Amino acid sequence: MRSIRSCLCLATLIAQVACDAVVDGKLSFYTSSWENWDENTARWSAYEAPTFSAVFKPETEAELSQGIEYLAKYNIPYLATKPGGHGNVPTLGNYQNVVQINLDNFRHAVMNSDHSITIGGGAKMVDLIPTLHRAGREMTVGSFPCVGVHGVMLGGGMGRLMGRYGLISDALLQAKVALWNGTIVEASEKVNPDLFWGLRGAGHNFGVVLESTYKTWPDEGGLHYNADMVFTDDSLDGVVNTYREIVQDGLDPSLFLILGYMYDADAKKPLLIMNVVYAHNEEKGRRVAGRFASSPKGTAEPITRISFKESNMNFSELGSGKAVPGVCDVNLKNTLYTASTPSLFETGAMKAVYESFGSFVRAHPGANRSILLFEAADGKAVDALPHDYSAYAHRGMMTTNAIIQATWDEDEDGIVAEAANAWGKGARDLLAKPEVSGYDKLHAYVNYANRDEPLAALYGYDEKRQRRLTALKQKYDPHGCFNAYRPLPLDMSGWELPTASGAPQRTRDEL
Ligand SMILES: Cc1cc2nc3c(=O)[nH]c(=O)nc-3n(C[C@H](O)[C@H](O)[C@H](O)COP(=O)(O)OP(=O)(O)OC[C@H]3O[C@@H](n4cnc5c(N)ncnc54)[C@H](O)[C@@H]3O)c2cc1C
Structure with a gap:
């Protein structure tokens, strides 16, 4: 059947x-x-x-x-x-x-005559990116082909080109949304502008997006300089502080940097990696990558680069996820934590997290696919829009995001899950300390969040913004049908709850 x-x-x-x-x-x-x-x-x-x-x-x-x-x-x-x-x-x-x-039957991606692109509610990056590439266009997209465009966009939508074009949701022109009772409505600057505002940053809360349309930009020939590097452990100070200098000098809008901690299962210790992507300019990209070249003997904070691969990729290849194989594998177990900073986290804390990462995986070798990424992009395009442009609450704030991802497979008695959460939470708490992050409170991107952050850390500490979000939830999802994803509270007292509830409003038992 x-x-x-x-x-x-x-x-x-x-x-x-x-x-x-x-x-x-x-x-x-x-x-x-x-x-x-x-x-x-x-x-x-x-x-x-x-x-x-x-x-x-x-x-x-x-x-x-x-x-x-x-x-x-x-x-x-x-x-x-x-x-x-x-x-x-x-x-x-x-x-x-x-x-x-x-939503798998809604994966269309169609270029329109005005160079905007319309995609279906079930589209993944692999549907969006090649269609843009074939048309000689580009926009901010996620870095991996397997991820759903809407799950990403509804939380804001970060990607390698955000320094140039802002968030994915900043490019949204209109959306078609099925509300909780099946009614289909449009959301745009002109039609249901309140819903349009909420969709872009708190958008998992209001309905099912059937289709959405985005502004795109010419790809200028479309080549992106990409460099992948691996360093020895004792390069940690040198790499982190070089990274810091680049961030503090002011990131170029076309540059996207990822410093990563991965695990070398053979050597039983973490691996220090760096990915540099520079859109449309090989020479400038090379200059950035060159700052991470092995340093002369006697340097105070030496860098030893043990592997270096550079290439020019087109927009489609850039989004193909080749840089981190296995990232799209399904059915593993993952827990994520996140923190952000306007610059780069303090070096001592980044070193401590490197150590704790090694200890966690050594104690639980089945978690050797865990990964910790520090992703940095210039914020000017995101900040160019007014703070209340959309429900995304972090304009001007997230220059670097830490994505702390513990990954494991077998875990019959739940011991690895417990250790994974203890490590992830501990790393997040350390990175979020005011003296490490530069912020007095946690600011967390909802799409990388866990369950213990206050809702205000995800959607904004400003009470006026919270009132606006709760009013939207009451209007568009009055029965809490869309409560799966760090839900907005239906009344203001919900903003005070210490941890996320997120239960479906109605359960089968209540039927
Ligand atoms: C490997 C990997 C790479 C990532 N890369 C990035 C990245 O580059 N940039 C970034 O910002 N984030 C990234 N993320 C985080 C990502 O934004 C979230 O994990 C997001 O929830 C994934 O969305 P999805 O559609 O794949 O997931 P799903 O599990 O299908 O959906 C997640 C939530 O979105 C809702 N949703 C999905 N589609 C719709 C729709 N059409 N209408 C209404 N609600 C919908 C679902 O109901 C659910 O609540 C990445 C995550 C992973 C695991």
């Missing part, structure tokens, strides 16, 4: 629901006996992940709207996602046995 298209089958799926409620008996629901169940329900991370009692895989917008209307009518919790969804905030794990609204 491929699809559940009859009342009878649907009744076994959602036993409490009256059969005659199925709209024309034509909704594409699937149960776990479906031959394609596993590939459709796989997640990038299997840790604290949502689980599904059924998959609703609409083929048309009308069917999607009818399905949501149906689920709403019977108070059935649901989550919009796609195969291999990369969302990792642990509140997603509060969604157990919900209906998956599978």
